[in-house]
Amino acid sequence: MTMAAKIEDRLTTLFRPERLILKDESAQHAGHYDEPDAPEITHLRIRIVSGKFKGMSRIARHRAVNEALGPEFADGLHALAIEAAAPGEPTRW
Template sequence: MSSIHALIETTLRDAFAPERLSVLDESAAHAGHAGHSGGGESHFRVRIISSAFAGRSRVDRHRLINAALKPAFEKGVHALAIEAGAPGEAVRW
């Protein structure tokens, strides 16, 4: 596991105590696009299920995750796709 990947996973586990969490490095699929670094770790997809998101809008969930991951953005994350849900919600996984 890479360093930024590990940072994202650890940060989300600590901040949201998720029931399910998947962090995917999709950087290779963005080769040649803006923000892509040759070494990867620039584009990620996060899928997370946490009770912390219950009753919150999609925008609020994304804001919480983006705020928690500020250190990852400071280390070079360019793009983050987020799929966030609360337990019991129908979430495409």
């Protein structure tokens, strides 16, 4: 299973999102994370709308997603941009 598939599966299981978009931005940071054993995804943008975020602050939402992806950070995920919203909240996307 690819790293992207693992991430999507974990986020779907934990947050039951109405909308989930994973955008691999690793190519935009070529050379930034220059290790011979670099993972397939080093920089990722996550756009997620989930009822689990209702009543949570932006920081709490980010912490929840970061905690969910702890194994991927341990495996070399280097940077994560999170755009999280509850249903009905405006999004830029």
